[in-house]
Amino acid sequence: MRAVTWQGFEDVRVEALPDPRIEEPTDAIVEVTSTAICGSDLHLYRPLAPFMEPGDVLGHEVMGRVVAVGSEVEQIAPGDRVVVPFNISCGRCHMCDLQLYAQCETTQVREHRKGAALFGYTKLYGHVPGGQADLVRVPQAHFGPVKVPEGPPDDRYLFLSDVLPTAWQAVAYADVPPGGSLAVIGLGPIGQMACRVARHRGIEKVLGVDLVPERLGMAQRHGVETVDAGQVDDVPEALRALTGGRGPDAVIDAVGMEAHGAPVAAAMQRAASVLPRSVGAALAMRAGVDRLAALRTAIDAVRRGGTLSIVGVYGGAADPIPMLELFDKGVQVRLGQAHVRRWVPEILPVLERDDDPLGLSDFVTHRLPLEEAPRAYAMFQAKEDGAIKVVLTP
Numbered sequence: 447m448r449a450v451t452w453q454g455f456e457d458v459r460v461e462a463l464p465d466p467r468i469e470e471p472t473d474a475i476v477e478v479t480s481t482a483i484c485g486s487d488l489h490l491y492r493p494l495a496p497f498m499e500p501g502d503v504l505g506h507e508v509m510g511r512v513v514a515v516g517s518e519v520e521q522i523a524p525g526d527r528v529v530v531p532f533n534i535s536c537g538r539c540h541m542c543d544l545q546l547y548a549q550c551e552t553t554q555v556r557e558h559r560k561g562a563a564l565f566g567y568t569k570l571y572g573h574v575p576g577g578q579a580d581l582v583r584v585p586q587a588h589f590g591p592v593k594v595p596e597g598p599p600d601d602r603y604l605f606l607s608d609v610l611p612t613a614w615q616a617v618a619y620a621d622v623p624p625g626g627s628l629a630v631i632g633l634g635p636i637g638q639m640a641c642r643v644a645r646h647r648g649i650e651k652v653l654g655v656d657l658v659p660e661r662l663g664m665a666q667r668h669g670v671e672t673v674d675a676g677q678v679d680d681v682p683e684a685l686r687a688l689t690g691g692r693g694p695d696a697v698i699d700a701v702g703m704e705a706h707g708a709p710v711a712a713a714m715q716r717a718a719s720v721l722p723r724s725v726g727a728a729l730a731m732r733a734g735v736d737r738l739a740a741l742r743t744a745i746d747a748v749r750r751g752g753t754l755s756i757v758g759v760y761g762g763a764a765d766p767i768p769m770l771e772l773f774d775k776g777v778q779v780r781l782g783q784a785h786v787r788r789w790v791p792e793i794l795p796v797l798e799r800d801d802d803p804l805g806l807s808d809f810v811t812h813r814l815p816l817e818e819a820p821r822a823y824a825m826f827q828a829k830e831d832g833a834i835k836v837v838l839t840p
């Protein structure tokens with residue numbers, strides 16, 4: 447098969463690899479029909495490079511057709527059209543019983559003290575080959591893959607793998623009171639969908655912040671009032687001005703550790719990625735990926751007693767967080783990886799509606815052949831050519 451492999455700092459290549467096969471009775475093999483590039487893949491491209499091995503297969507946003515199943519897999523069968531959640535969960539452990547699927551105790555990576563294994567996401571998360579490939583082996587397939595109807599194009603269902611459950615959880619965690627307001631910092635794919643989910647769930651005042659014109663424009667098309675972080679001196683002040691002086695009732699940080707506006711951290715990340723592997727990993731864990739520009743904006747902006755929902759990924763173990771401000775303002779903080787399967791029953795019926803309430807027909811900006819993955823990564827990272835969501839077709 448052909449697969450997108452990580453080779454080094456900002457270096458991905460499409461290579462020929464042996465086809466995956468059933469290894470466990472709970473496995474399935476899926477022939478991939480669409481696979482998207484995520485903001486999380488960009489962290490591997492750069493700041494998390496010290497945790498990657500050359501040749502690792504990338505990708506965790508995947509859908510396709512089942513071609514084989516192990517003897518214990520009954521919920522799906524060869525020929526079924528399925529979406530594959532990015533977390534790998536067993537569905538029958540204590541954490542899965544609590545619907546905390548991103549913490550599944552069967553697939554937890556204890557060696558690195560991490561939660562559930564993820565597709566294509568470094569040795570910290572189980573070193574599982576990803577799905578930016580012709581074929582992918584899906585562990586725990588007796589539980590994970592979601593069967594979807596035939597008919598509508600892949601773009602309607604693909605984002606059940608990550609973007610939609612992640613955005614849905616971010617909005618649920620934000621816990622906006624009736625009649626309240628929400629600000630979303632970062633209008634990448636996750637921020638865009640968080641805004642739309644919020645509007646769909648009846649939150650009238652949704653404010654979006656970014657600095658890329660096409661991203662601000664897309665949010666405006668979906669009922670969001672936007673603030674251009676490149677045009678105002680003080681984003682929290684601008685958000686307070688739009689919310690009666692108090693600040694939004696809840697703020698979602700949909701940026702994470704690669705925020706714009708943190709040049710020192712950027713240099714550290716670059717240094718961490720070119721140092722010898724052991725030193726680089728230690729630096730990346732301790733300080734190399736600490737870029738808190740968006741988080742600081744969110745903490746400053748949220749009203750007193752409001753809620754901060756952090757969905758952007760942070761990777762530093764020694765980030766200086768303004769604890770005084772969080773404590774004094776009495777902010778509630780909720781964060782973490784999305785528990786994908788928890789939200790699927792709520793989201794699937796919305797996707798099946800003919801009127802496309804989440805506007806999925808206005809989301810994917812680029813669709814390229816898998817072979818063009820190197821160009822696709824570079825374009826998405828540089829936000830060139832209006833790229834917002836990029837899908838690869840094997």
Ligand SMILES: NC(=O)c1ccc[n+]([C@@H]2O[C@H](COP(=O)([O-])OP(=O)(O)OC[C@H]3O[C@@H](n4cnc5c(N)ncnc54)[C@H](O)[C@@H]3O)[C@@H](O)[C@H]2O)c1
Pocket residue numbers: 484485486487488489608609612631632633634635636637655656657658661675700701702703704705706707739740743756757758759760782783784
């Ligand atoms: N928690 C989860 O389960 C989960 C799942 C998927 C993605 N994520 C994370 O969510 C984050 C967003 O992902 P994405 O795919 O939308 O990526 P993305 O990189 O396209 O989006 C980030 C956006 O933030 C904007 N931005 C950067 N700095 C900013 C600043 N200082 N102020 C305002 N906006 C700023 C960028 O212009 C960009 O539009 C990433 O950190 C990703 O890893 C988390």
Ligand SMILES: [Zn+2]
Pocket residue numbers: 483484485486487506507532608609
């Ligand atoms: Zn993703």
Ligand SMILES: [Zn+2]
Pocket residue numbers: 535536537538539540541542549550551552553
């Ligand atoms: Zn489990």
